[in-house]
Amino acid sequence: MKKNSEDKSTVVKYVTKSLRKAILDGTLKNGDRLIQEEWAERLEVSRMPIREALTQLQMEGLVEMVPHKGAVVTPITRDNIEEIYHTRAMLEGLAVEKSLPFLTDEDKNLLQQILIQMEELEISDETNDQYILLNNTFHETLRKGCPWPRVQKMVETLGISPIAPNLLVDYYSETQREHRMIYQAVLRDDPSELRAVVEYHILRTKNNLIKYMKELNQKK
Numbered sequence: 001m002k003k004n005s006e007d008k009s010t011v012v013k014y015v016t017k018s019l020r021k022a023i024l025d026g027t028l029k030n031g032d033r034l035i036q037e038e039w040a041e042r043l044e045v046s047r048m049p050i051r052e053a054l055t056q057l058q059m060e061g062l063v064e065m066v067p068h069k070g071a072v073v074t075p076i077t078r079d080n081i082e083e084i085y086h087t088r089a090m091l092e093g094l095a096v097e098k099s100l101p102f103l104t105d106e107d108k109n110l111l112q113q114i115l116i117q118m119e120e121l122e123i124s125d126e127t128n129d130q131y132i133l134l135n136n137t138f139h140e141t142l143r144k145g146c147p148w149p150r151v152q153k154m155v156e157t158l159g160i161s162p163i164a165p166n167l168l169v170d171y172y173s174e175t176q177r178e179h180r181m182i183y184q185a186v187l188r189d190d191p192s193e194l195r196a197v198v199e200y201h202i203l204r205t206k207n208n209l210i211k212y213m214k215e216l217n218q219k220k
Helices: 008-024 036-043 047-059 078-102 105-120 128-143 149-158 165-187 191-218
Strands: 063-066 070-073
Touching (some): 036 047, 047 063, 047 070
């Protein structure tokens, strides 16, 4: 059935999810052109949601817009994930350790408010963007007091691809337990504990993402 009659945002989410899966499971490979007309016909949608989906996938680092070629697939490989998350764990662990002595009571109250919002949020296609924003704000607040600007800049430059949180929805409760452990380390004013739990949190997310991609490939 044609999906043009459905709510626009629902159609865009459907298209984005379909294209993301095709990239992550290897149906679309590195360097492949993602031709809008072909996918619009395959998914039975107009070209407009295809274009909007490509914008989202570009933000996630899964496609690149190349002059005279259009959208080109740039999938995240296991090696990419290992490199990004290991580096991020070391840098962000250092940043939060240095940051903690400078966090104010207002910062700690904000962390608590964000934590509660994340714990109450039910992950779905509709809440992905909200969760990504909350998670980013939580981590940014943790390291905002870091007095080493080069470390701060490296963490911000490295980033972590905002692949939809609902890919790892099965691990959501575990993720939230880790966020609460991070907050409790802040309340105890223990920089070493905070660094350790942040590093653990990032590396466990890495392992779950690799596991998800492996299972996705096995289902092909």
